[in-house]
Amino acid sequence: MSEAVDPATYARAWERATALLKRRQAASSLGLGVNTALLAAISFIARSDTLTPVFRGLAAALLMIAGIAACDLWRRSLLDYQRLMAWWYDRLRVLEEAMPRADRLASAEYEALYAPGSAKVGLTRHELRLIVVLSSLHVAFTALTFGAAALGEGG
Numbered sequence: 001m002s003e004a005v006d007p008a009t010y011a012r013a014w015e016r017a018t019a020l021l022k023r024r025q026a027a028s029s030l031g032l033g034v035n036t037a038l039l040a041a042i043s044f045i046a047r048s049d050t051l052t053p054v055f056r057g058l059a060a061a062l063l064m065i066a067g068i069a070a071c072d073l074w075r076r077s078l079l080d081y082q083r084l085m086a087w088w089y090d091r092l093r094v095l096e097e098a099m100p101r102a103d104r105l106a107s108a109e110y111e112a113l114y115a116p117g118s119a120k121v122g123l124t125r126h127e128l129r130l131i132v133v134l135s136s137l138h139v140a141f142t143a144l145t146f147g148a149a150a151l152g153e154g155g
Contacts, residue, residue, distance in 0.1 A: 003098060004098055005095050005096070005098045005099055009095065010092070010095050010096075010099075013088060013091050013092050013095060014092060014106070016088050017085060017088040017089055017092060017106070020081060020084050020085045020088060021085060023081065024077075024078065024081035024082075024085065027074070027077045027078065027081065028074070028078065028127055030074075031070065031071070031073075031074030031077070031078075031131070032130075032134075034070045034074075035067055035070055035071060035074075035134045035138075038063050038066055038067040038070065038138065039067065039134070039137055039138065039141060041063050042060050042063045042064065042067075042138070042141040042142060042145065043141065045059045045060050045063070045145065046060060046141065046144065046145040046148060053148070053150070056145055056148070057142075057145055057146045057150075060141065060142045060145035060146065061142055061146070063138075063142070064138045064139060064141070064142035067134070067135070067138035068135055068138055068139075071131045071134055071135045071138070074131055075128060075131050078124050078127055078128065078131075079124075081124075082124050089106055089109075089110060092106035092107075093106055093107045093110060
């Protein structure tokens with residue numbers, strides 16, 4: 001039989017896990033905001049009549065590169081947070097082994113949502129798919145801008 005869990009140790013572990021969750025959510029919000037701003041800037045440049053077609057294309061390409069770099073950084077941050085959170089939740093489940101079953105919140109969450117054969121919640125998977133979509137939009141908007149620039153120079 002396991003010895004009793006120190007409530008202060010468990011509270012610190014729980015606090016750390018929830019703090020990481022909040023930081024991951026903030027990183028995701030920042031990634032989405034940066035990409036939205038970059039896509040808006042590419043759209044603005046593509047519609048600009050005051051810029052030469054070549055400058056429009058180059059500016060869009062630079063913004064696309066920045067967008068893809070932002071998407072990659074966002075993706076790596078999400079994966080790092082996923083690993084950190086998994087580690088802390090593993091520690092919580094170990095601590096909970098000595099607790100009454102009704103008090104094992106992290107273990108109950110894991111069993112219901114993440115364990116093999118469970119319902120599988122995949123917020124990070126959905127966010128990673130969003131990053132692929134946004135990266136594709138960066139490429140598509142830039143290609144359209146270059147295409148419009150090429151047509152503008154030809155006419």
